[in-house]
Amino acid sequence: MTAPADRVASNDVAAAAVAAFRADLDRLLAEIARRMVGQSDIAGSVASALLAGGHVLLEGVPGLGKTLLVRTLAEALELSFSRVQFTPDLMPADVLGTNLIVESAQPGETSRRFEFQRGPIFAHIVLADEINRATPKTQSALLEAMQEQSVTVGKQTYPLPPPFFVLATQNPIEMEGTYPLPEAQLDRFTFKLRVDPPGRDELHAILERTTGSEEPAVRRVLGRERLLEMRALVRQVPVARPVQDYAVRLVEATHPARSPIAEVKRFVRYGSSPRGAQSVMLAAKIEALRDGRFAPSFADIRRVALPALRHRVLLNFDGEAEGVTSDAVIAALLAQIAEVSERA
Amino acid sequence: MSDAAPLLTLLRRIRRRLRLWMAVEGAVAGAAAGAVALAVAVIALHVAGHAVGLARPLALLAGSVAVGALVRGARRVPLASCARFADAALDRQDRVLSAFCLQGDQSPLARALVRDAVERTRSLAPGGAVTARRPKGLPALAIGALVLAAAAIAPVRSRAARLPVVTPPAAGVPLATGALDVEREEARRAAEAAARLHDDQLAALAGELQRTLRRLAAGQLSDGDALEKLSALQREVAEAAAQAARDANAFEAAKKALEGETATRGAGEVLAAEDADAARARAALGSAAAENPTETGRALSAAARGVASALGTPAEGGDKNPRRLQRESDSSDEASAADKKGDAERRLERLQRDLGDAASACRDGDPSCRSRAEKSGGDLGQMGGRGASAESLRQLERALRQMRDRLGRGEMRSGDQQAMRSFERAARGENGQPGQGGQGQQEGQQRDGQQGDGVGTGEGSGEGQGDSVAEGEQSGGGESGESGESGGKDGQDGRDGKDGKGGKGRDGKGKASGKGKDGEGAAAAQGVAMLGERNSVESTGSSAPGEGQGNGAGGPPLGKRGDMQTRGHETEARVVNGAGPNRAEVIGGAADRGFAQHGYARVFADYQAAVEDALATTAVPEGRRYVVRRYFDLIRPRTGKSTGTPR
Numbered sequence: 001m002t003a004p005a006d007r008v009a010s011n012d013v014a015a016a017a018v019a020a021f022r023a024d025l026d027r028l029l030a031e032i033a034r035r036m037v038g039q040s041d042i043a044g045s046v047a048s049a050l051l052a053g054g055h056v057l058l059e060g061v062p063g064l065g066k067t068l069l070v071r072t073l074a075e076a077l078e079l080s081f082s083r084v085q086f087t088p089d090l091m092p093a094d095v096l097g098t099n100l101i102v103e104s105a106q107p108g109e110t111s112r113r114f115e116f117q118r119g120p121i122f123a124h125i126v127l128a129d130e131i132n133r134a135t136p137k138t139q140s141a142l143l144e145a146m147q148e149q150s151v152t153v154g155k156q157t158y159p160l161p162p163p164f165f166v167l168a169t170q171n172p173i174e175m176e177g178t179y180p181l182p183e184a185q186l187d188r189f190t191f192k193l194r195v196d197p198p199g200r201d202e203l204h205a206i207l208e209r210t211t212g213s214e215e216p217a218v219r220r221v222l223g224r225e226r227l228l229e230m231r232a233l234v235r236q237v238p239v240a241r242p243v244q245d246y247a248v249r250l251v252e253a254t255h256p257a258r259s260p261i262a263e264v265k266r267f268v269r270y271g272s273s274p275r276g277a278q279s280v281m282l283a284a285k286i287e288a289l290r291d292g293r294f295a296p297s298f299a300d301i302r303r304v305a306l307p308a309l310r311h312r313v314l315l316n317f318d319g320e321a322e323g324v325t326s327d328a329v330i331a332a333l334l335a336q337i338a339e340v341s342e343r344a
Numbered sequence: 345m346s347d348a349a350p351l352l353t354l355l356r357r358i359r360r361r362l363r364l365w366m367a368v369e370g371a372v373a374g375a376a377a378g379a380v381a382l383a384v385a386v387i388a389l390h391v392a393g394h395a396v397g398l399a400r401p402l403a404l405l406a407g408s409v410a411v412g413a414l415v416r417g418a419r420r421v422p423l424a425s426c427a428r429f430a431d432a433a434l435d436r437q438d439r440v441l442s443a444f445c446l447q448g449d450q451s452p453l454a455r456a457l458v459r460d461a462v463e464r465t466r467s468l469a470p471g472g473a474v475t476a477r478r479p480k481g482l483p484a485l486a487i488g489a490l491v492l493a494a495a496a497i498a499p500v501r502s503r504a505a506r507l508p509v510v511t512p513p514a515a516g517v518p519l520a521t522g523a524l525d526v527e528r529e530e531a532r533r534a535a536e537a538a539a540r541l542h543d544d545q546l547a548a549l550a551g552e553l554q555r556t557l558r559r560l561a562a563g564q565l566s567d568g569d570a571l572e573k574l575s576a577l578q579r580e581v582a583e584a585a586a587q588a589a590r591d592a593n594a595f596e597a598a599k600k601a602l603e604g605e606t607a608t609r610g611a612g613e614v615l616a617a618e619d620a621d622a623a624r625a626r627a628a629l630g631s632a633a634a635e636n637p638t639e640t641g642r643a644l645s646a647a648a649r650g651v652a653s654a655l656g657t658p659a660e661g662g663d664k665n666p667r668r669l670q671r672e673s674d675s676s677d678e679a680s681a682a683d684k685k686g687d688a689e690r691r692l693e694r695l696q697r698d699l700g701d702a703a704s705a706c707r708d709g710d711p712s713c714r715s716r717a718e719k720s721g722g723d724l725g726q727m728g729g730r731g732a733s734a735e736s737l738r739q740l741e742r743a744l745r746q747m748r749d750r751l752g753r754g755e756m757r758s759g760d761q762q763a764m765r766s767f768e769r770a771a772r773g774e775n776g777q778p779g780q781g782g783q784g785q786q787e788g789q790q791r792d793g794q795q796g797d798g799v800g801t802g803e804g805s806g807e808g809q810g811d812s813v814a815e816g817e818q819s820g821g822g823e824s825g826e827s828g829e830s831g832g833k834d835g836q837d838g839r840d841g842k843d844g845k846g847g848k849g850r851d852g853k854g855k856a857s858g859k860g861k862d863g864e865g866a867a868a869a870q871g872v873a874m875l876g877e878r879n880s881v882e883s884t885g886s887s888a889p890g891e892g893q894g895n896g897a898g899g900p901p902l903g904k905r906g907d908m909q910t911r912g913h914e915t916e917a918r919v920v921n922g923a924g925p926n927r928a929e930v931i932g933g934a935a936d937r938g939f940a941q942h943g944y945a946r947v948f949a950d951y952q953a954a955v956e957d958a959l960a961t962t963a964v965p966e967g968r969r970y971v972v973r974r975y976f977d978l979i980r981p982r983t984g985k986s987t988g989t990p991r
Binding site: 013014015017020044088106132135177178179180182236238240241242243291293295296297298299307317318320322323340 | 424425428431436438439441442443444445446449451452453454455456458461814924927928931963965966967968971974975978
């Protein structure tokens with residue numbers, strides 16, 4: 001049993017930790033905003049995915065600052081960053097690395113051995129640009145890295161340096177010669193974010209910042225250790241049972257066989273995996289911490305449900321033919337699923 | 345003491361207030377339901393004729409309020425729900441709910457969560473969490489109250505109204521006493537005449553009329569049936585009267601012929617006597633034939649010519665008419681009348697032939713002269729009797745016609761209807777003055793001071809009393825028509841019926857008929873408007889459509905929607921969403937029907953193979969491959985062998 005004094009102390013510590021989390025995250029986002037014009041929601045979601053230990057798939061036409069966002073994030077976090085431009089002829093070894101024969105010239109003796117040459121994936125933040133232009137074989141090379149945080153080449157497994165964060169982009173317009181990500185690959189991404197074109201004011205700001213003589217410099221506001229601490233704090237956030245039940249019911253309702261929603265029954269082929277629920281819950285926790293709260297709310301669940309579930313809800317032929325989007329299906333879910341279950 | 349204790353205390357207080365409000369809402373809902381139920385009960389009781397007091401309804405309402413409040417107020421209210429109310433009063437971030445659910449969690453963040461919730465709810469009162477609001481059932485209560493008020497002011501059905509309504513049948517209504525006195529008198533006279541003249545036909549007709557009158561008076565005959573009966577009887581009487589008139593003419597001619605010869609003058613006088621009968625006529629003519637056969641033969645010959653002249657043209661064509669009537673009577677209602685007419689003519693022809701034969705026999709000194717003369721005398725006597733009943737038959741026919749008219753206008757029914765008609769006429773100012781006979785042109789005085797001329801012709805009865813039939817008619821141009829009056833009031837010995845009374849007033853048209861002892865006739869009067877005080881209107885009796893062109897706007901050339909009358913019936917067509925089938929349904933539906941085209945299966949196989957090659961050799965995204973294959977799967981020919989397209 002904790003003594004009252006200790007309890008008060010621990011309460012103060014927890015409150016301070018939450019406050020520090022909020023402050024650090026705000027500083028990170030502010031730093032990103034110094035270079036990035038607009039897209040604050042995208043930046044916040046990317047930061048959330050980073051803190052949740054997940055990955056982000058950015059979808060948008062070229063030139064919207066996707067790459068700039070990732071580079072800025074890497075710079076602000078003092079993390080290593082690598083960029084891989086995915087092309088159809090890109091091979092898995094080009095991403096993961098390969099074993100090379102290395103000769104060691106020692107006096108009187110010459111030996112040859114295989115030495116693993118690390119690929120660009122061995123970085124804290126990896127930008128997989130236009131990931132849908134690589135073949136499924138190359139895309140699948142990212143599976144283990146994204147989920148297990150490790151790379152296996154031959155019989156050797158190489159752990160990736162934590163935090164490992166993959167930010168992939170894809171262009172939704174140019175579909176010729178592309179390979180849409182398989183469902184298993186999509187499921188690895190915590191969020192799928194759609195990057196919209198900037199507005200008029202934002203465009204003005206972009207021109208002022210990028211066509212002038214001074215380029216805004218990005219300071220490093222968070223170190224790797226602090227980022228890992230923040231990740232750990234996210235995992236400690238408690239969740240009330242009704243809130244968790246709401247997330248579970250939302251994810252459950254994405255499955256046409258069990259969903260009470262007519263749109264889901266009609267247009268959805270497969271619903272979200274449990275990874276979707278995990279993503280929703282972690283993101284909701286981060287949302288609560290960003291707001292200085294100690295537990296997520298129903299509103300947090302609703303706020304993160306769309307980016308966390310939209311790439312996990314796969315439409316059937318009817319949905320494709322009718323032009324229904326997964327966003328519309330999830331919107332119907334959020335509108336029709338009650339926050340508190342009748343059975344509760 | 346737990347950190348969450350203040351929070352739990354607050355939640356319990358919120359729960360108490362929540363229960364209170366739920367009880368209020370339940371009371372309102374119960375009151376609404378009770379009001380509606382009470383309204384239904386009140387309406388039912390009022391219809392049943394029972395007055396509803398105040399105590400029971402109030403008790404019922406109070407009971408429904410109490411039941412509603414108990415049902416809603418006793419429902420279980422979880423503290424988690426109260427926590428949601430508290431969160432709604434704070435910032436809707438579910439801090440209280442999370443703290444309540446995680447109060448047992450000892451992790452630092454959970455404890456911090458509870459502490460944060462307690463701090464934030466320290467200033468929150470239960471009234472702030474559960475604010476006073478309008479009960480949801482208030483509109484229903486208002487509606488229920490309105491329904492109840494309407495039911496309360498609905499009139500209670502009286503005891504008399506609850507008695508079963510007995511609608512008097514159209515048939516079987518007894519007539520007022522004295523309504524058929526005139527007809528009864530006529531029937532009685534006819535029966536007496538029949539007995540006096542030994543006319544079986546007249547006796548039968550009089551008896552039939554008396555039976556009809558009895559049934560009508562006793563209510564055993566409806567007006568409609570009575571009208572039909574009287575109509576048939578009138579036709580029959582009219583036929584009999586016509587035959588009798590023809591017999592009378594023939595009889596008169598024969599009698600004059602007999603009176604013209606010295607030998608047969610006695611027989612003629614016998615026939616002319618009122619109490620003459622066939623036996624005396626037979627004897628008189630037989631004796632005349634025995635005493636002076638030549639002169640008797642001449643008289644009989646003259647009588648035969650007289651009968652022939654009475655027969656007239658029909659007698660000459662007597663052989664043809666019956667056949668023609670017989671042909672026409674196959675499906676006609678006049679068959680029996682035609683037969684009777686033919687019988688009468690044949691009887692007269694036979695009489696003419698017998699008279700001729702008797703005359704020939706007497707002129708030729710045939711021994712059968714006497715017997716033939718006696719037979720002819722007997723026949724003439726019988727014919728004279730039939731002719732004597734002609735007047736009675738005419739009177740009977742006239743009585744029947746008047747009775748039909750009165751019955752058709754409902755004048756025989758109860759006095760209420762007559763009083764009502766009199767009142768209506770009085771209200772319209774149509775009451776004319778009593779008719780004055782004796783002149784064909786009269787002036788009428790109208791109530792409103794206007795004068796009208798009435799020109800009438802009519803017949804009056806010798807007794808100065810007659811039934812009158814009057815009709816008033818107002819033309820289109822007249823302001824107020826004046827009913828014509830009739831009244832064969834005092835036709836003095838008027839054989840020609842001079843005494844009618846014309847209609848008076850403006851645009852009035854009257855018809856009058858009267859009957860009397862020695863005269864009969866009908867009067868018609870046409871009223872012409874004269875200058876009046878109010879309006880100087882002289883109008884004709886009827887309006888006619890104008891000629892020329894109008895300048896007003898016409899109606900819609902196509903008419904209104906829905907005006908068109910067709911033989912069909914309207915059916916509302918409902919379209920779901922108004923969008924028809926979607927693309928998936930169109931494709932799927934067409935596929936289900938197999939794209940019923942010749943050779944489709946072969947073409948499909950070719951195309952599918954080409955598509956599979958393309959999918960295998962080109963870089964088509966997997967998701968798009970699915971769509972393409974799914975499409976081909978849907979459009980595959982269903983009647984042929986399955987192509988095994990992967991789904």
